[in-house]
Amino acid sequence: MTRDRAQYGFCVFLAAVGVLVLVDATTIGHASSSNDPIGPRPVPILIGALLLVVAVLYAIDVARGGVGTEEDGEDVDLKSGIDWRTVLLLIAAFGLNAVLIEPLGWVISGSLLFWGSAYALGSRNHLLTPVIAVSLALITFYGFAIGLGVNLPAGILQGIL
Amino acid sequence: MGELGNLLDGFANVVSPQNLLIALIGVTIGTAVGVLPGIGPAMTVALLLPLTYGMEPTQAFIMFAGIFYGGMYGGSTTSILLNTPGESSSVVTAIEGNKMAKAGRAAQALATAAIGSFVAGLIGTLLLVFVTPPMVSFAISLGAPDYLAIMLLGFIAVSAVLGASRIRGFASLLIGLAVGLVGIDRVTGQQRLTFDLPQLADGIDVIVVAVGIFAVGETLWVAAHLRRRPAEVIPVGQPWLGRDDWRRSWKPWLRGTGLGFPFGVMPAGGAEIPTYLSYALEKRLSKHPEEFGKGAIEGVAGPEAANNASAAGTLVPMLALGLPTNATAAVMLAAFQGYGIQPGPLLLQRESALVWTLIASLFIGNLLLLVLNLPLAPVWARLLRVPRPYLYSGIVFFAAMGAYAVNAQPFDLLLLLILGLIGFGMRRFGLPVLPLIVGVILGPMAERQGRMALQLSGGDLSGLLGGPMSYIVYGVILVILCWPLLRRRARPAPAPAETPQSENAR
Missing domain, CATH: 1.10.287 (Helix Hairpins)
Incomplete structure (x- = not known):
């Protein structure tokens, strides 16, 4: 072993x-x-x-030869090695959102986050993915920030949304 | 009967059209999110916390109750229809459940799981009503040294008893304790591990920790190993049980409940051991032992009931002592703290109405689940086909939103990412995540109790030992810590691991 x-x-x-x-x-x-x-x-x-x-x-x-068992899961295939490219792209999408959320607002940064993550995870549908991303961001903004009073910044779209 | 009166008051709080609607939404979303592969009950609760940020505590708790049972039930659907359980407590359900599904009996497997969950949830919640108040009145008589001892027992139990490797459990716990140190010391106002960053002065929010470790860590881990072809989903129709299935299911439901609840109440019980015990018991008692391994309905009914009853049981130490014994309870405690509600033995006195409303909501959520799940099972099954890039992007998206919304500062998103990377590393190296979360929540509370105990004794270390309770608890801790040595002496040649219990003591 x-x-x-x-x-x-x-x-x-x-x-x-x-x-x-x-x-x-x-x-x-x-x-x-x-x-x-x-x-x-x-x-x-x-x-x-x-x-x-x-x-x-x-x-x-x-x-002494001790090993921890890697965590298994529904979508986890432990036979393949760690796919660093996907992980790094995800981290990049996440970091981008952290930087952009206040200046640009949640609707834009959140859309980019979803799109970027989906791209990192292998989605290559360049029409459907952005549509889902923008709709999710808009729905959460209106539903949570305006509907439920959750703190989400409007950013540069202040006044438009 | 004070409990029943309080419980009826709790029901009165829930039964308004608006609150019933909230309960229904909680149950539906909890199940839908819990069904999604890769999302267990704890992550379900963590991800859905932001839903409740704008609500009154009462309504938020009604929703938590629904999400709690919904997430539990959703998890078992996943393990029956996909042959790869995400939760360790669903492993056993998957053994027979998936075999049944493959043999064309998915409808019966889902039905016995749903009704078994209902029966176990009902009995478990009833037991909760009668066990919690006496436990609270006992707990109130305890002093600071006793609490310190109980919390230390909680630490040792989640680190050393649950999980495969003690050293990895302790490593996880200590990371959690270190995270819990961050912030201004409440007694003296001194900064600890804040690196002069004003954002860290209030400490790291437990919700950010939970979302980071569960949601972001899990997504990064799955992303690193994403299956090219998602596991096959077994199609399912309307769940139903024939007369023969009922006859074979009802006893396992009750026996599973009886096994699950006490394990849930114990600080180190967990849900894995009772589900395995229930499986073994049903196999022994069954009139059709040859069916086990090929899709025996008893093998779904018993463990699933044990799993749910244990979940109800974990609410006893959570409500009575403020002691979380599984990940879901830990996240719920974090949510309590988010509302400025201090968990602990005084909870039932100070927030009596809230606690009884929560318990009443558990009954209602449980009933709603049964009504909802039997007809909606085909819909849930379709959720399993969500394209994985969208599923995991959605998790990251909601994780970022939830973590930002706690304090409205982008800094928390960076913390979330760092915690996600720690969660990733822990999954890679096989460290359990529960001890970390428990360390973050209980660490500061344990320190406060310890310092209070020393204040009473004027700094003399003997103040850390209180009444008989603390002696008993330290005795138990000692036994747990010395268990491997004791075992070795009792059995010179370690037998090959047959059950998870024997693995635990490795």
């Missing part, structure tokens, strides 16, 4: 989070009082230290 060495990467991630929590804990001001004898520091120090311990134990488990 081939070892899943990428797991060490996750151990490093855990250790890094542990170090981050510990370093941050040292910068927390010392503010204990009779009301709160231990103050805000011990808990982060405890969690940071435990993260380091678990990172080491995890690495030992991996070294």
Whole structure:
């Protein structure tokens, strides 16, 4: 059986989070009082230290041949490797929405998000996909923002919608 | 009977035309979203939270109740009609259910699942009515050290007992606890892990965490491994049960309910173990054991009832103690906090009307589901054919909308993406996600209880040990932690894993 060495990467991630929590804990001001004898520091120090311990134990488990079972699902085909192109395109579509949502408004950024994600996931219907994207964005904007009072920005379409 | 009076008041709150309509919408959307492949009950509730942002708490809770049972029921439809269950608790339903469907008995499989879910939901919710108040009156007598102990038990239980690998469970829990630290410390006003970003001062919203880990993480993971050809959907007509099917189903429904509910109530019960136990029990008691593995109706009826009864059971510790024991309950607690409602033993006193309305809505949602699902099953089956690019784009779309709407800041979308990437990594490396969510929700509460306990003792660590309750709980924690050692001593050569329970202790 081939070892899943990428797991060490996750151990490093855990250790890094542990170090981050510990370093941050040292910068927390010392503010204990009779009301709160231990103050805000011990808990982060405890969690940071435990993260380091678990990172080491995890690495030992991996070294002894331990593997985690990858999550299965209805549409998941674990026999194929990770398709990084799809993942990166999805992340890009998601990031674009985060940047554009306030300046352009939800209707435009949300449409782009849906279209971009569908493209990333393999949709090549250049008529139907944008139509669905824009209708979803408009329906959610009118239904949620105007109908139910949910916070969604109108952006540059303010006054038009 | 105070409970019954309160429950009737709860019903009175629900039975207005407007609220019944909300319950119906909740049940319908909950089922529709729950049926969609790749979306389990927890993600259903997380994704549909924004629907309730503009509502009064009462109406929001009526809708949650519908979404909760609807999402549960939708999940079992998916596992019967597609042979790839998304939820670990539906694995058993899929074994016989899919075999039945392939043998042309999809209608009967769906019917026994629907009616079994109804029976289990009805009995489970009734038990909830009578078990919760005594549990609350017991919980109110507990002090801060006892609560700390119970919460620690919750941490250990979700990390070490559920799931295949303890170390991976603890890793997930600690990530959650670290996320829970972010923000200004409520007692002293000191910033922790905020990196001087004003957006982090209030901490990371639990809903953003839930949506990021469940919805975005899941979508990224599916995107990485998307099947070229979606699994085949078995066509289905109107669900119905013949006389013989009824005769074979009703006992498994009741036995499944009896197994499922207590496991749901326990902090580390979960739904997987009772569904497996129910399957094994039905196989042993069946007059047709040869049919098992080829589509035995008892093998759908029992586990499906156990699954639903366990879901009702998880509401007991959630409402009585504020302790989430499955992912769906964790997301519902997050929703409570979103309304500024503090979960815990005082919930039933402070928000009595709200809690009883929620429970009454569970009864009504359960009934609506039965009425809705039998005739609508063919429609649900068609939802399974949604083109996957649209399905997963839709999930991302609603996830982004929901997360933005919490605080109306684009910063949350970046957090959502980071959490989604963590969720992706966890799925890749086989880390369970439930401990993370529980850590985020319970971590800050546990810290508060611990500091309160130490305040009473003036900082002396002995203050962390309270009455007999905390000794018992720490004893249980010790047993759980030492379980692998104890097992090894009892059985020198570990037997091959037959049931999921023996895998759990690995």
